[in-house]
Amino acid sequence: MESFVKVFNEFEIQLLVLLSFTLQLFLFFAGNLRRSSSNRLLRLSLWAAYLGADLAAVYALGYLSRHQQTQQLVFFWAPFLLIHLGGQDTITAFALEDNNLWLRHLLNLVTQVTLALYVFWKSIGRHNNTELLISGTFAFVAGMIKYGERTWSLKFGSITSLESSAAHRYRKEPPQGTASDVAPFVGDALESMPSVLDAFSKRTLREPLRGFVNTIDDCDQMIRMVRLQLGMMYDDLYTKAPVLRTRTGVILRCISEASVIVAFALFHVSEKQRYSKADIAITYSLFVGCFFLDVCSMFIPMMSPWTWAWLKAHKCHALARLSLFVFYCDIGYPKMKLRWPNSVGQYNFHSWRLSTDSDLQPRTCTQHIMILLRKLFVDLFRVEQKKLFWLSKILDTEFTDVDIMILEGVAEELTDLLSSELDNAKEWTHMAALLSWLQGHFVLDFGMGIIRMHYVTETYLRKYASDSDMKANAGLMEVCRKLSEYMMYLLVTHPSILPLSISAEAALDGFRTLEQADMYSAGLDPSKETLEELARMWTRLLLYAAGKSHPGMHAALLSGGGELITFAWLLMVHYGVGNSGIIEIQLTNKDLAQQVNLGRFYAFCVPPEQQSDPFFGKQRARNPVTGG
Template structure:
């Protein structure tokens, strides 16, 4: 017998054991890595989570199918069927990988019925072949498995768009008893009190009365406002992609207690049962599954404790001791304040100066740039493949991520407050940007994508030209803000074009720019190297971000939360609190040359160009 045949025989002999251990390993990984994606845009992490999320279900389902096909009369493997149901129930930290999983909750319900029936069939074949203690122990484990699987399906239903649109805000209001907001930091209390409004914003159910909601009347400090909005994004992530919403209901808590009690009873009965006729390997695997359940359940108790919603829910139900524990965990090193409340922690960057659409032979700085240049030379130069057909590859390899500068987050918040104050007096002066504004008011309205690309190219040219200028070296931080905002808007255009108010596709905009950008680059020659110019340039990019956020759809932002969040989502929710944007009472138009107006709603301009500067290039 060859070595390969021996390996295959050994694998076939222990196939079910390996499948069960694989399923358990994937659950451990999902539990600890699932919560990381709320603060990370790392591609390797996201790919690993995607593979584990799909693989965990496949491993458990295949193992159940294996058990149903093979007679295991003298083995302990029949006892593992309930544990596979527990694994199919998923982890508290990652119920849904993407928003589409929530919307397909009926499919998961069908899977629940199918897999529970299959597990019952596997378990029923063992009746009369094993001792009573073991069968009763398996029955209690089976109860825990059905509850766990039911929790997952229930959570998916609650996180679906349909459920968000039909849910009543009073369900959230009753979580915060009157007067309890003063027990915590101002931004925490304000975040909890305004969550019913946030829920309506995300579900696109804002009515005229809701649009009068004002953030500035809730907290009076800009830093507190920023922290409040970021905390609300974190709570929305919990509701959409974890079991948090189910575990805050009375029925959810009761079912979780029954589930954990069932596992404890099952373990006790298994431990005292006669196991002499079973293999030591199977007994060790079963004990490992029990210990794993206990470990994950104990860890799961602390996950919801980190949320201020849990504290509010416990306070509402007069569980004062647990409420104090929740508040302690919330303010500890593992709670929200120490988890870096910035949302997101990173932003995407796509620099046209070093990318596929330019003819520049710049020195590559990263491994992905080396790969992209190699592929470009291989396909474009050697095989004569059209460059635009490699655009999908450029999206993957040319996109980078960088830390969010606190200056950017504060700049978005400050510019939003300034923009809101300009509702009555359009008094924003653009002393150093007159030529750029004159160009922008016509070209952006004709093709927003081409406008983003050209302005990005002008910004990069300007920053590179004056990088070593004596007057600019002292403002390196401000230059970096301009570069990051420019790269971020290009990143959105290339990777998330549906979130921007585009007239045409991103590919078409890139083609147009490549063929005609030399005609427009002269507008950057009038920009002088000064701090004031940099400030106005950063302001222009910020207002373009705010305008884009105001035109975006809520469902897109709900979907983006699963991938670490986007800066534009933070800007969108901040604007919604001020009643700005398409979801608010005051719509934002790009410039005062925009003829698309609604007489029934208030008007606000991202760029109000003086009459003497209103000319089209």
């Protein structure tokens, strides 16, 4: 052990520099994966690498400033540590909060640059090698530029920058006719990005977004355009894309890359015999790694439709074709794989009730684990079950692929809401009784209504899972289950995005009476029409929740692979529906006084004869329907 510690102490700085470089490689390639992935292991690894990369580089700079380096080459690595602190083009912020702390990063920039200068200043008198010192100076310039790019990008993505008139970054419109080379939705997406930024900045839009009317009748084009815009917003919030779209950013990037090339040339011709071969090899590795990442980084801006439009405007046809190729390939914004969102979270209330309902049996490994842990903590240590809710969030939450039927259903349901001029209460021929019962629960608390409807849906789907007629509609059954479990997932993991009156834990803990839910689920007949109405009910609940959600939450959720509710929210923004638009969406038309108001849609219109629900009537005096 003593020998191991001795060897580690001898090569500590070498190991730290290699660790810092390895983490940068991981961040570059893995950082681009999270844009369309909600994988927990990937997110945890990125979080550890994001924090560890800065920690390793800062610690290594501190090490260099404390130790005397007379014969070693390690002083030359200080600029590379600044380059590493500058981060990668694919990930500047792990979460939206990192952007809001850009001033702290600016302070770190000043501190670490000063520290690196101090390391160089100490080494000037000990290393009489002009080429090496000049080479380090050029590398130092590249390091300061890289670190400055990261701080600048964080400032661009901060809430303060978004809420200020920062939309000028999009004000230059793409040239007319460029969209015809790819698809109409690309040009519409680019033209309406200033308004999309306004929506994310919590500014109320007074009219539908520009350019969207061209694709309003094409569901596939609508979906692709909204997904593309979510991808571009992710780039602006969590990568260096907004900096690299500016003239100053491009010039600084060219200076940085030219400085690295000059630094490498001077280092290669300099006298290096006095230094150890291991240190020389590490230095060459740092240069090669820097070149490799810079070359790969050149393709990042080429993936953006902004680059393609800019090249078309400036008649750079060869580069525009290259940008178009990268745009279409799998590493960019593939036309057939615009994965926003790529997956949806799933949470089944069945898992939470396993320990209290003896009629339910565990179906998965995580459910068996939850039962064992509950028995251990609740029975042995006398811990209240509701205090284990955090554990259920981790073990009982799963992710599944987004069904294209869900995305099309969201777009079609919103179109139906906008195009409907008459009372659509008669449409709910199979769900009228269930809707009449649930409306009171939704008014009392949206979360309680979600839980009850989820329970009814799960009971209904399990009851008729083996029915021959229902098997023919397996796709619809899967859509209903995914939407039901997704709304439960939002309730338990992202409750702040829903219009709740009480906490998710309190709503789950308060769900005790199942007789009425069983009765209403038994009243649903096994038919395709019932499944279609059930899917529509869940879709409208999703639209209602999206319309009431806060734009800042959607900006934060983009860092985790995107959410279905964010897709629904931005789609509604295009139509001017929701709190960010000019048309308010309410849950029901139960309060007849609200029907005289203009500019309002109802997710559910209940016939007057069904508005005398006994449960709701008892609560009417204290809980009038206010639309959420």
